[in-house]
Each structure stands twice: as structure tokens, then as C-alpha cells.
Amino acid sequence: VNAELLQQAQAKLDNKTKPLGSLGRLEEFGRRVAAISGTMNPDTTKKVIFTFAGDHGVTDEGVSAFPKEVTPQMAFNMLAGGAGVNVLARHAGVEVRLVDVGMDYDFNGALGLIDRKVARGTKNFAKGPAMTRDQALAALKVGIDQADQCKAEGVAMAGTGELGIGNTTPSSAIIAAISGISVKDLTHRGTGINDAALANKIRVIEQGLALNRPDPKDPLDVLTKVGGLEIAAIAGLVLGCAANGIPVVVDGFISTAGALIASEMHPNVRDYIFAAHASVEIGHRFMLERIGATPILDLNMRLGEGTGAALAMGLIEAGVKVLKEMATFEQAGVAEQL
Amino acid sequence: VNAELLQQAQAKLDNKTKPLGSLGRLEEFGRRVAAISGTMNPDTTKKVIFTFAGDHGVTDEGVSAFPKEVTPQMAFNMLAGGAGVNVLARHAGVEVRLVDVGMDYDFNGALGLIDRKVARGTKNFAKGPAMTRDQALAALKVGIDQADQCKAEGVAMAGTGELGIGNTTPSSAIIAAISGISVKDLTHRGTGINDAALANKIRVIEQGLALNRPDPKDPLDVLTKVGGLEIAAIAGLVLGCAANGIPVVVDGFISTAGALIASEMHPNVRDYIFAAHASVEIGHRFMLERIGATPILDLNMRLGEGTGAALAMGLIEAGVKVLKEMATFEQAGVAEQL
Structure with missing residues (x-):
């Protein structure tokens, strides 16, 4: 699995409206599925x-x-x-x-x-x-x-x-x-x-x-x-x-x-x-x-x-949806950490 | 919560096509929701x-x-x-x-x-x-x-x-x-x-x-x-x-x-x-x-x-569905334990 894709997925997760790492293993699931699938927007329908x-x-x-x-x-x-x-x-x-x-x-x-x-x-x-x-x-x-x-x-x-x-x-x-x-x-x-x-x-x-x-x-x-x-x-x-x-x-x-x-x-x-x-x-x-x-x-x-x-x-699908669907700090107009 | 309803729900679970207790805590979830809701067929839609x-x-x-x-x-x-x-x-x-x-x-x-x-x-x-x-x-x-x-x-x-x-x-x-x-x-x-x-x-x-x-x-x-x-x-x-x-x-x-x-x-x-x-x-x-x-x-x-x-x-809803939707030994024509 491509280490760069893992990092890219984690960077995407780190911009979501939540404290860093606070979704625990859901973040691991989203990150790994993205890296394995080779896309930041995995379609988990099937x-x-x-x-x-x-x-x-x-x-x-x-x-x-x-x-x-x-x-x-x-x-x-x-x-x-x-x-x-x-x-x-x-x-x-x-x-x-x-x-x-x-x-x-x-x-x-x-x-x-x-x-x-x-x-x-x-x-x-x-x-x-x-x-x-x-x-x-x-x-x-x-x-x-x-x-x-x-x-x-x-x-x-x-x-x-x-x-x-x-x-x-x-x-x-x-x-x-x-x-x-x-x-x-x-x-x-x-x-x-x-x-x-x-x-x-x-x-x-x-x-x-x-x-x-x-x-x-x-x-x-x-x-x-x-x-x-x-x-x-x-x-x-x-x-x-x-x-x-x-x-x-x-x-x-x-x-x-x-x-x-x-x-x-x-x-x-x-x-x-x-x-x-x-x-x-x-x-x-x-x-x-x-x-x-x-x-x-x-x-x-x-x-x-x-x-x-x-x-x-x-x-695992829930973790992928966190990656795909959660709003970023910027999108939501939410202040980041002090 | 009514102890009789808990027993009734477990009896229903015990007739399902699986070894006794093999769905672990899902059985607990189904049993408890049934007893709390007062029905063996809880509607979990809402x-x-x-x-x-x-x-x-x-x-x-x-x-x-x-x-x-x-x-x-x-x-x-x-x-x-x-x-x-x-x-x-x-x-x-x-x-x-x-x-x-x-x-x-x-x-x-x-x-x-x-x-x-x-x-x-x-x-x-x-x-x-x-x-x-x-x-x-x-x-x-x-x-x-x-x-x-x-x-x-x-x-x-x-x-x-x-x-x-x-x-x-x-x-x-x-x-x-x-x-x-x-x-x-x-x-x-x-x-x-x-x-x-x-x-x-x-x-x-x-x-x-x-x-x-x-x-x-x-x-x-x-x-x-x-x-x-x-x-x-x-x-x-x-x-x-x-x-x-x-x-x-x-x-x-x-x-x-x-x-x-x-x-x-x-x-x-x-x-x-x-x-x-x-x-x-x-x-x-x-x-x-x-x-x-x-x-x-x-x-x-x-x-x-x-x-x-x-x-x-x-x-928890999965546990309720086990209670409601799984086939019994009789329905499925499956032999019970030796």
C-alpha cells in the first residue's frame, strides 16, 4: 500500500471539523481504504x-x-x-x-x-x-x-x-x-x-x-x-x-x-x-x-x-464516509485550535 | 424491565439456526430491546x-x-x-x-x-x-x-x-x-x-x-x-x-x-x-x-x-434484526445438535 496515499488521506482527515485523531480507528479505516483503493473518494456502494x-x-x-x-x-x-x-x-x-x-x-x-x-x-x-x-x-x-x-x-x-x-x-x-x-x-x-x-x-x-x-x-x-x-x-x-x-x-x-x-x-x-x-x-x-x-x-x-x-x-464504511462526507474547518467556518 | 420478556426473547433466539449463544452480545441487544419495548418484534425504523x-x-x-x-x-x-x-x-x-x-x-x-x-x-x-x-x-x-x-x-x-x-x-x-x-x-x-x-x-x-x-x-x-x-x-x-x-x-x-x-x-x-x-x-x-x-x-x-x-x-439494531429475521431450525429444515 502506497505510503504517500496514506499520508494524503490523513491530511484530508485532519482538515475535518473535529479535534485531531478524535475519530480514532474510524480514521484508520478511512485512510487505509483510500490508500488500498488508490482514491481519496472510494465508492463503497458494492x-x-x-x-x-x-x-x-x-x-x-x-x-x-x-x-x-x-x-x-x-x-x-x-x-x-x-x-x-x-x-x-x-x-x-x-x-x-x-x-x-x-x-x-x-x-x-x-x-x-x-x-x-x-x-x-x-x-x-x-x-x-x-x-x-x-x-x-x-x-x-x-x-x-x-x-x-x-x-x-x-x-x-x-x-x-x-x-x-x-x-x-x-x-x-x-x-x-x-x-x-x-x-x-x-x-x-x-x-x-x-x-x-x-x-x-x-x-x-x-x-x-x-x-x-x-x-x-x-x-x-x-x-x-x-x-x-x-x-x-x-x-x-x-x-x-x-x-x-x-x-x-x-x-x-x-x-x-x-x-x-x-x-x-x-x-x-x-x-x-x-x-x-x-x-x-x-x-x-x-x-x-x-x-x-x-x-x-x-x-x-x-x-x-x-x-x-x-x-x-x-x-469500515463509516470510516470512509468520515473521509468523504465530513465538512472541513474552512467549509464550516469553524475556528481551529487556539 | 420484565424478566419474563427477557426469557421469552432468549427462547426465540435459541430457536434460530445457529449454535446456542453464538451471536454473543447481539443476542443480548435483541433480548434487551425486546424486553424494554415490550414486544418480540420491535420496529426499529425510527x-x-x-x-x-x-x-x-x-x-x-x-x-x-x-x-x-x-x-x-x-x-x-x-x-x-x-x-x-x-x-x-x-x-x-x-x-x-x-x-x-x-x-x-x-x-x-x-x-x-x-x-x-x-x-x-x-x-x-x-x-x-x-x-x-x-x-x-x-x-x-x-x-x-x-x-x-x-x-x-x-x-x-x-x-x-x-x-x-x-x-x-x-x-x-x-x-x-x-x-x-x-x-x-x-x-x-x-x-x-x-x-x-x-x-x-x-x-x-x-x-x-x-x-x-x-x-x-x-x-x-x-x-x-x-x-x-x-x-x-x-x-x-x-x-x-x-x-x-x-x-x-x-x-x-x-x-x-x-x-x-x-x-x-x-x-x-x-x-x-x-x-x-x-x-x-x-x-x-x-x-x-x-x-x-x-x-x-x-x-x-x-x-x-x-x-x-x-x-x-x-x-444494537443488528441484534434486533437477528431476533426478528433469522430463520428457526424448523423453518429452515436444519437439524439441531446431535
Whole structure:
């Protein structure tokens, strides 16, 4: 991101009728979106959240509180506009696009679904690699293609989201592989499993890491061996948004695992990332620190889908409007500081 | 607030297509607005921020970085729609009403300004009481009347805001009087004064408290002796919203001083308050703890006017929409937990 544009945007903000810096992070949002977009007047009309959906072979190990049939059921719920991300995106003036990267279900061309299925779910990583390297690359490309499409359509801001029963398990595995933090310390209850199931989940992840030995220096290897198809697509969207100069708002735990893969591949993508959420989880905190992103919201949300991204996009857009719409001291005839 | 309605709202939320509690504080917002409004389907179309404006005699002591002429200049900026609160309220679909409770300026019926002037500013509290008790009561009534008007108009949610050069000084004085925390610990730089000016501001507040001896057990006495006309109106709005069953979103430092006065008068008003902002200031933290409110946002904003309330109202409305618009497991044909 161009440092001169960042300065130019801050100079514009400093002429607005307010004490210097008094709009805090809203000023950061406006400044960064301007610099990323290459204009002092970004048009934020078009905003899109991509909810990437995939299934996970590792659910065979009983790592989730929900049966995996819920993935396609929730996909239909999203297509009908009834899921959390639909409600919050509508509220924020954001479009939701649901992309099938790897659900284990035949949708027969269901209306509104973007069909980019790479495989019917990953394989069980407790017994072997989750994907082939070609599958991981194909799933990355799904996200990159969506970013290219955003550029073509003039989308001002993209958000990430995901749908996939069991996907906190590969996310924790990715963090463990890259950070070296113990699986026990960074594995949590996902959407609500009990003590016994949590112990099982930890065992499954430890087994998968010991068996597959992902190379922490090779993010694509980590993604291939213990990742997920929708996580790969999120990584691709982040890479593609950075390449196309589009701000990308990263949702919660699972999305951040995708963004982590992207930023391990190309550290420059960090300049394009906005982190929607804070989390109490040690694994999420590690990722945000590694990416260098300060979360925007802390509302104890843990639904995924892109729900946090939707709310954060509304706040980022507010920062852009401060840059564009607030009157200057001169315009308003207001005296500056003594 | 009716505990049964709170339970009823949570039961409704628990049937939505999401893991239990996974929308975190959004569920709290939806639940509380429903219980306060007395309906499971609150209509949030009409939302209003009241920016109460007043001047402060204590600016004679050089406590602010801006000359007091900036109060009416900013009032005109707001009436023209160019101030921060206008931009952020437009973004959130919120109307801004500017109420003159005590500006030291003759507006001659300026278009859009609600003229409820009680006095042309307070007196310098470093030399005597800021107001008479009758003035404090009249200014409280200004806020109460706005809340009554909200009820008549069907306003779903009210927000507080303020405009008044110098008004962090009476706010700090109010907190010191009620909390017993030392003036030095809770006085900050307001909109940006230097070290010498900060030392002066502390001296002025200490002098005012020593001279006026406000009774910490009598919030009206505190308000009268070291408060502000706009702070009194904010307290009145909070009281009036609670009386009328309207959720009230309290902006930052100065607004919270008003809400603190209200909650010291009637502890029950706490059930109706949403705190927009976090703050690093010890005084603000004290007030929020005393009121029992957990701030919604932490974006390092310190402009006032109602800017934080505008953003927080957008998030609270999002919580209401979750309650109203999300599909249930049954509607969506989604399997519940295993």
C-alpha cells in the first residue's frame, strides 16, 4: 500500500471539523481504504461477503456437535436468506455470495449457489492428508477468481465467511502446525462440544499432525495436509484481494486461519486485511498478532459464516464516509485550535 | 424491565439456526430491546440521537484547547449536516436532533435547531455554583420532554450526544464528586490540551469542588454546582427514556456523566442504558461500572456529539434484526445438535 496515499488521506482527515485523531480507528479505516483503493473518494456502494462452504472428512472422528448433513442444510438456509450472515449483511448493505468449494452434497444447480466444487469434502486428516496438493491449489484458485471478479465488478470491499461442519478442527491444526503452540492450548469447543468430545478433538488433531507432519515453513503443505477446501478458498480470496487492491475483511477463527495461510505465503497481503473480531482464544490471538491485525469488534460472537465481517464492514464504511462526507474547518467556518 | 420478556426473547433466539449463544452480545441487544419495548418484534425504523448543546462559564479559566465560539460554529455545522455525528448517523439510519439547552449565542430561530435554551451557558464553577437548582431542573426537563416526544412519535431507540466547548471539565468534576477518585487521576486532555493546560484544568476542578462542596449523595446538587446544562439534559433524556420504555444509547465520556447523574437518581434506569463506547480513562471506566454497563465499541473515538452512539445503535439494531429475521431450525429444515 502506497505510503504517500496514506499520508494524503490523513491530511484530508485532519482538515475535518473535529479535534485531531478524535475519530480514532474510524480514521484508520478511512485512510487505509483510500490508500488500498488508490482514491481519496472510494465508492463503497458494492460490498460482498463470500461464504465458502466445504465438508471435512475429519468429522468421521466425532469432532463436531452437529452432524455433517447440517452443512448443506445451512447452505439452503443461506440461499433462502434466513441465516445469520444474510440478516447481518442485509443490515450492512452487503451482498452474500455462497460458494460451494467442497460440500459433500449434490445441489443440482441450486439457485444462487456458485458451484466451484473441488471435491466432495476433504479426506479424514487423522488417517492421511486432507487433500492433494492439486486440490489445495484448485481451492485457492476459487478464492482468487472471486477476487478477480470483484475487481471486474467494481466491488469496493470484500469479506470472508465460511460454512462447514467440523471446520474448527482443521483451523486449530493449521495454527498448531504454524505456531508450534500445543494443540491442547489452542483447541476449543467449536460450536459447543462437551469435555469428552473436546479431549477427543485434541487427540484427533495431535494424531493428524503426527501422521502428516506438515512443514511449518510451507503454508501450502500445511493447507494440503490438515486444512479445508473452504479455508483454502479464503486464503485465495485474501491473496486475490491484495493483488487487485481491494480491502478484505476477515471474519472469525476459521477465516483467520485462511488469512494466516495467505499471509504466510505473501506477507504483503497483511496491508489489505481488516480483522473483524477479537476472540478470547489463544489460537485466534496468535493469528491476529502474526498477521499484524487489530480486531475491530469484540462482541463475543462465534457463529462464523461471515457474520462478524458483515458488522465490521459497516464500521469500515463509516470510516470512509468520515473521509468523504465530513465538512472541513474552512467549509464550516469553524475556528481551529487556539 | 420484565424478566419474563427477557426469557421469552432468549427462547426465540435459541430457536434460530445457529449454535446456542453464538451471536454473543447481539443476542443480548435483541433480548434487551425486546424486553424494554415490550414486544418480540420491535420496529426499529425510527432512531434519534439528541445532541444537547451548552456553554460553560468555566472556559474562562482556559480549560479547553478550543475557544468557546466554536460551540455555536459547530452547531451551525451540525444543522448543515457536516459534523461527524451527521455523517455517522446518516450511515446508521439515525436522525440527529440538535437541542440548544444553553449555548451562549443568539441563533434567531435557526432552521432545524430545537430551542430550549435555559441560560446562556453555565457560570464559572471555579468561582461559584455552575447553575441554580431551578436551572438544573429546567435543563433536566428538556431531556425528559424529548423522551416523551419520542414516545409520542414511536421512536424505537434514542441516543445521547453533546456539544459544548469545555464540557470534559464539568464531567470530570461530576465523577470526582460522586466517586471520590482524585481529580488528578480522572482528568484527561479533553480534545487535546498540553501539559500546562492539563495541570491548570486539574487545579480549576479541585478549586471548584473545594469551593462548592457538592453533596455526593445528592446527584441534583452535584449537577447544579459543577455540572452543565447539556449534561443535565442528557440525564433527563435517560430518565425519560426509562420512564417511557425506550432503550437509550449513551455516547462517550460527557454523556456518561449525564447517565451517571440519572442512575444515581433512579438506579432502575440502568436497565434501559446501552453504553456505546469503551474508554481508557479511569473516570469513564468508573462510571460504566457504577451504571453496570458493558461498552459495545472500543475504537478509540473521543469526539462526542453522539458519534459513538450512532455506530452503537447500528449494532444494537443488528441484534434486533437477528431476533426478528433469522430463520428457526424448523423453518429452515436444519437439524439441531446431535
